[in-house]
Amino acid sequence: xxxxxxxxxxxxxxxxxxxxxxxxxxxxxxxxxxxxxxxxxxxxxxxxxxxxxxxxxxxxxxxxxxxxxxxxxxxxxxxxxxxxxxxxxxxxxxxxxxxxxxxxxxxxxxxxxxxxxxxxxxxxxxxxxxxxxxxxxxxxxxxxxxxxxxxxxxxxxxxxxxxxxxxxxxxxxxxxxxxxxxxxxxxxxxxxxxxxxxxxxxxxxxxxxxxxxxxxxxxxxxxxxxxxxxxxxxxxxxxxxxxxxxxxxxxxxxxxxxxxxx
Amino acid sequence: xxxxxxxxxxxxxxxxxxxxxxxxxxxxxxxxxxxxxxxxxxxxxxxxxxxxxxxxxxxxxxxxxxxxxxxxxxxxxxxxxxxxxxxxxxxxxxxxxxxxxxxxxxxxxxxxxxxxxxxxxxxxxxxxxxxxxxxxxxxxxxxxxxxxxxxxxxxxxxxxxxxxxxxxxxxxxxxxxxxxxxxxxxxxxxxxxxxxxxxxxxxxxxxxxxxxxxxxxxxxxxxxxxxxxxxxxxxxxxxxxxxxxxxxxxxxxxxxxxxxxxxxxxxxxxxxxxxxxxxxxxxxxxxxxxxxxxxxxxxxxxxxxxxxxxxxxxxxxxxxxxxxxxxxxxxxxxxxxxxxxxxxxxxxxxxxxxxxxxxxxxxxxxxxxxxxxxxxxxxxxxxxxxxxxxxxxxxxxxxxxxxxxxxxxxxxxxxxxxxxxxxxxxxxxxxxxxxxxxxxxxxxxxxxxxxxxxxxxxxxxx
Numbered sequence: 001x002x003x004x005x006x007x008x009x010x011x012x013x014x015x016x017x018x019x020x021x022x023x024x025x026x027x028x029x030x031x032x033x034x035x036x037x038x039x040x041x042x043x044x045x046x047x048x049x050x051x052x053x054x055x056x057x058x059x060x061x062x063x064x065x066x067x068x069x070x071x072x073x074x075x076x077x078x079x080x081x082x083x084x085x086x087x088x089x090x091x092x093x094x095x096x097x098x099x100x101x102x103x104x105x106x107x108x109x110x111x112x113x114x115x116x117x118x119x120x121x122x123x124x125x126x127x128x129x130x131x132x133x134x135x136x137x138x139x140x141x142x143x144x145x146x147x148x149x150x151x152x153x154x155x156x157x158x159x160x161x162x163x164x165x166x167x168x169x170x171x172x173x174x175x176x177x178x179x180x181x182x183x184x185x186x187x188x189x190x191x192x193x194x195x196x197x198x199x200x201x202x203x204x205x206x207x208x209x210x211x212x213x214x215x216x217x218x219x220x221x222x223x224x225x226x227x228x229x230x231x232x233x234x235x236x237x238x239x240x241x242x243x244x245x246x247x248x249x250x251x252x253x254x255x256x257x258x259x260x261x262x
Numbered sequence: 263x264x265x266x267x268x269x270x271x272x273x274x275x276x277x278x279x280x281x282x283x284x285x286x287x288x289x290x291x292x293x294x295x296x297x298x299x300x301x302x303x304x305x306x307x308x309x310x311x312x313x314x315x316x317x318x319x320x321x322x323x324x325x326x327x328x329x330x331x332x333x334x335x336x337x338x339x340x341x342x343x344x345x346x347x348x349x350x351x352x353x354x355x356x357x358x359x360x361x362x363x364x365x366x367x368x369x370x371x372x373x374x375x376x377x378x379x380x381x382x383x384x385x386x387x388x389x390x391x392x393x394x395x396x397x398x399x400x401x402x403x404x405x406x407x408x409x410x411x412x413x414x415x416x417x418x419x420x421x422x423x424x425x426x427x428x429x430x431x432x433x434x435x436x437x438x439x440x441x442x443x444x445x446x447x448x449x450x451x452x453x454x455x456x457x458x459x460x461x462x463x464x465x466x467x468x469x470x471x472x473x474x475x476x477x478x479x480x481x482x483x484x485x486x487x488x489x490x491x492x493x494x495x496x497x498x499x500x501x502x503x504x505x506x507x508x509x510x511x512x513x514x515x516x517x518x519x520x521x522x523x524x525x526x527x528x529x530x531x532x533x534x535x536x537x538x539x540x541x542x543x544x545x546x547x548x549x550x551x552x553x554x555x556x557x558x559x560x561x562x563x564x565x566x567x568x569x570x571x572x573x574x575x576x577x578x579x580x581x582x583x584x585x586x587x588x589x590x591x592x593x594x595x596x597x598x599x600x601x602x603x604x605x606x607x608x609x610x611x612x613x614x615x616x617x618x619x620x621x622x623x624x625x626x627x628x629x630x631x632x633x634x635x636x637x638x639x640x641x642x643x644x645x646x647x648x649x650x651x652x653x654x655x656x657x658x659x660x661x662x663x664x665x666x667x668x669x670x671x672x673x674x675x676x677x678x679x680x681x682x683x684x685x686x687x688x689x690x691x692x693x694x695x696x697x698x699x700x701x702x703x704x705x706x707x708x709x710x711x712x713x714x715x716x717x718x719x720x721x722x723x724x
Contacts, residue, residue: 072319072643081640098640107488113401114390134390135313135383137323138401142487146321146636150383152314174312175383244637247488 301657340509590620
């Protein structure tokens with residue numbers, strides 16, 4: 001991770017340009033640009049899909065059904081990807097929870113003809129504006145991770161789901177693209193609460209639903225721009241890797257290899 | 263230089279489709295309207311229920327609509343580009359075919375654009391592309407260059423049409439009011455002809471880079487992503503070659519139908535088809551060269567992500583489409599076109615239909631195998647188009663043919679004044695030009711520097 005470059009970019013205005021990373025600055029200052037990221041420890045992940053379920057609940061993602069699944073039209077913001085290595089009988093199966101990689105250089109944003117998707121300067125989160133999206137699906141095709149989802153129909157939310165829908169997340173409609181937002185609404189809430197209390201946002205106050213739900217603490221979330229944070233430390237570990245790093249998209253989802261000692 | 267002012271005389275056959283009614287016309291209109299209706303039903307279904315009524319899925323996000331977009335824009339290269347090149351080369355045999363080519367461009371481009379609208383999940387927001395457009399997106403490059411191409415092509419179709427509209431205004435009795443407006447007060451004076459030729463001269467040069475840019479940026483929609491099978495520098499020229507290739511084939515098919523329906527054998531002769539056949543043969547070989555280069559490079563490099571797409575085309579799920587494409591774009595046209603004996607109207611029709619089908623499949627083979635074989639093995643897909651997509655394809659085709667047909671009922675599909683001019687001045691002009699090439703010829707005086715557009719105007723004025 002190029003913390004130097006990022007620190008220079010995210011330094012508060014009074015700081016000298018190209019100043020080294022934000023280590024000396026007070027933690028989580030309001031002016032400092034965050035780089036929210038996630039580390040998923042594959043050694044701890046049991047592929048229980050708790051994150052998937054939590055995400056569906058939190059973000060009003062319609063549940064799939066056999067027909068949708070057969071048509072390959074289920075929407076999942078986080079998905080488990082099986083990766084088989086080696087040949088029988090010496091096979092090794094790993095299962096990777098895959099979500100939007102929240103790239104620092106997202107290929108999807110470049111191609112959007114109307115600016116319906118953007119990288120937030122403040123947070124480094126790739127957002128999607130449903131009311132702007134024209135549904136051309138250029139972003140879904142340009143994303144090398146194929147994690148962007150399209151609403152082929154109006155979402156078929158069961159009544160119980162609709163009644164219990166999360167009021168903080170807008171319901172989508174047919175014809176637009178959607179994807180993981182790192183539970184951006186939680187950040188807004190946490191920040192509002194902190195502001196009301198007259199203090200800064202503290203580490204741990206903002207956590208996406210999937211991370212919160214993970215029973216084995218395989219997912220760690222935090223600010224990658226803060227070099228002291230747990231997520232930064234883990235991202236620097238020797239076990240850390242990112243998907244398709246050679247493409248230069250600089251994902252902010254890190255994985256920790258399983259079966260390898262630090 | 264004498265100017266065509268004669269009454270129609272021998273060229274009466276060219277205005278016949280405009281004056282006489284023909285039961286076959288109404289049958290054709292009926293059939294085409296049925297096709298359009300089916301397309302309309304399909305689109306209404308899609309609007310009501312969402313894009314889920316198509317065969318698209320995750321990760322097959324793009325399918326027939328995008329294929330049609332590339333295909334129709336490709337066909338549109340028939341017209342203006344070929345007409346411009348033939349005019350620029352001062353090929354005398356162009357006179358009877360330029361108009362029918364230019365009409366294809368203007369009409370078919372609309373269906374290229376509308377195919378993208380069909381593909382949108384939210385077509386009601388299509389205007390966002392203009393009001394909230396981001397120039398960083400290759401789709402915006404398409405919007406820009408297609409708009410310019412459509413505008414210039416329309417002018418390029420209209421200008422050489424003016425003298426013919428004036429002929430219709432003066433010498434026929436039908437729709438006089440329309441032709442009076444459209445003729446823009448054309449009187450056929452020397453000055454008007456000089457201006458017209460100068461304008462055509464400028465347009466035919468300007469339109470060539472525009473046409474090339476159009477299909478280049480169409481290819482950029484794919485090539486600018488990092489997806490396997492798409493991210494290739496060859497895509498720009500490859501698409502341009504494919505576009506011209508399919509365009510010539512479409513032009514030949516159109517000419518065959520016009521010739522048969524309006525009995526214009528005297529104007530669209532075997533020799534025209536023979537010459538176009540040679541042009542089509544050149545494009546066959548060029549297309550093969552690009553395809554070969556593209557596939558060999560990928561195969562030799564042997565990157566696993568690329569090879570997964572490559573094998574899916576050559577021996578996997580898309581082998582039927584791939585090998586039909588090879589047969590239709592290479593084997594059949596090459597076998598027919600390489601011999602003078604088979605470059606007849608009948609065989610050329612076979613070759614052209616094969617090329618048109620083959621080039622549609624080529625776009626299928628470019629778009630679909632890549633989208634269903636993404637880099638991450640998270641979702642490897644399949645794509646089976648539904649009746650909705652096929653109906654839309656049929657609807658687009660029917661609507662295009664209907665527009666083309668209507669054009670031939672309103673305007674002469676073979677340029678009358680250019681034929682007359684060729685009859686009056688062509689021979690002399692060619693002799694003069696020939697003399698100027700030959701050593702020690704009487705017409706040894708040097709022509710004004712080799713600037714085709716200017717020199718043609720100068721010649722026209724002399």
